[in-house]
Amino acid sequence: MYINVKATSFDIAYRAGVSQSTVSRALRNSPLVNEETRLKIQAIAKELNYKVDKNARNLRSQQSNTLALLLFEDPTSDDSQINPFFLSMLGSITRACANKGYDLLVSFQQMDNDWHAEFEDTNKADGIILLGYGDYVAYKEKLVHLHEQGTHFVRWGAEVKDMDVATIGCDNFHGGYQLTEHLIQKGHKQCAFIGTASRRAPEFYDRYKGHAAALKHAGISVDENLQIDALYTEEAGYLASKELLAAGAKFDALFAACDLIAVGAIRALTEHGLAIPDDVAVVGFDDIPMASFVNPPLTTAKQDTMLAGQLLVENLLKLIAGDKPSTLLIESQLIERSSS
């Protein structure tokens, strides 16, 4: 095997009998270049298997055509088990980037690391997409910092009230409302809610508010004893449900703040000898692939991850271009299965 010395624009210029500037223009399809010259140059480039050196291009033009995705989860959660919902988002973001001609740098960060701005400061990325169920209280000062640095970023999640941050998120309130409305229509009256309902988990909180609003609208009073905190894991859902059962709470429906929690809840209920949906109806949120395969298949609110990824990328690109991004809410879709 012979060593393949990489061709530069000077090599092409030499062979084409033009200057290197002209080569550079021709390869970028500049209208300034004579068509015949351009074609000739492009042919030689192809022949030499020439590829623009991205480091040189980026250094010179001061932009990287690369976006960075920072996925963070609470440091307490298990490293190896990333929430499937985010993996689905990762897939759609990757695709959206590719469609826009951008590369994607991926990083899983703990909340406590000094990740902010690293990628953009080093010119490795033009902007950042933040993804994760974050602890909002700890998270906020990071956002403020990023914002102050003038870093370009968009985030997925619940809207940040007192801050001007580009956010794309699901309409969690409405999704929560819809699921609970569905449970009520099925004749359930005492509905437990498993999931942290505070600013520490703003998305769950919004789902809870929607849930509570639906109850009120139906004339059912909200029983605070039926809400138990839990973060986004199967284990947390299992433990919280156990706690609820141990406390002897009475309920005929259970709203899990996300599908993973629902999977844990189903396990706890089943172990306790309760039949789903006959004794207790269960609903989740997200519609992760697993949702249709648990027993019984889970009723849930589907989040449109394809659209979400697309909007995140498009808005970040807008922001980088100096335009004002829109804060957008995506509607979830009720998926009825046999758990309710």
Add this chain to the structure above:
Amino acid sequence: MYINVKATSFDIAYRAGVSQSTVSRALRNSPLVNEETRLKIQAIAKELNYKVDKNARNLRSQQSNTLALLLFEDPTSDDSQINPFFLSMLGSITRACANKGYDLLVSFQQMDNDWHAEFEDTNKADGIILLGYGDYVAYKEKLVHLHEQGTHFVRWGAEVKDMDVATIGCDNFHGGYQLTEHLIQKGHKQCAFIGTASRRAPEFYDRYKGHAAALKHAGISVDENLQIDALYTEEAGYLASKELLAAGAKFDALFAACDLIAVGAIRALTEHGLAIPDDVAVVGFDDIPMASFVNPPLTTAKQDTMLAGQLLVENLLKLIAGDKPSTLLIESQLIERSSS
């Protein structure tokens, strides 16, 4: 908000009263620099929130400290549903890269694209990790091409016989052997195999060979009518199982070449009124998160994705450093659940 003009090494040099070369050395912890000077420079750098421009560094040093991950699936498969097994690999590879101080560029490619060498040719990445259940026949010429170009890459998957390519993979033969041995111990004699058993899907093929070897070892003859091709999706598993049932095949156990296929097979068997494991025992391969939540929970061969990611990254780094990588086989682990 004031505009934060990015500091360069010259700004630091000016403030520290030294040359830019010394700044560069100090920030890289070169032993050539006087400690006092180094500390002073580093303090100033921190104060100015200085970050090395990666494009400049990479251009100059001709390496990127970035690896690229190319995940490809057959063009026929659904875009939105990436096999959970690969997502798990993605997580572990990301972590392994971070541990080594490398960034990770992620790209999902279709097999028919001209992806080969793109990242390395443009100096965006120092090497490439290839991931995917690929159609081996179509795939091979790409590998040959990559190899000829002198691109640094490692791949996950079955060993390529007649080519010197760095490969990390699961011991699929042994995993297949173990699962079938397990089924035989449980008293099953007529075992179907759902999954493509040919060079088009070399990993499945190895699992099949292990399966067949276990049968032979137990004195059971291999019935070719009990093997149906299927690629790595739930749908393919469902359809292949339907086909098997429609043909009136007799079997008391079913070996699915991967968990997703198993999930589809369970659906088909259940619809057909068969009880699992009483009428038919089912086993899968991979141990994706879903495996423990299907009904009934799935017996499978767990692949150690954490170790796999680590080995892929380590071997690629070796290769880049000019060392010979090792072709390694990782043992799978039998996970017994109630589907068998």
Add this chain to the structure above:
DNA sequence: CTGAAAGCGCTTACAG
């Protein structure tokens, strides 16, 4: 339409 030249921000021989 084309070319000569500057410069993006670093790293690294080379000389002292």
Add this chain to the structure above:
DNA sequence: CTGAAAGCGCTTACAG
């Protein structure tokens, strides 16, 4: 231990 200088491979005003 330190500095002056070259150069990585491009893009892009500037001049013609």
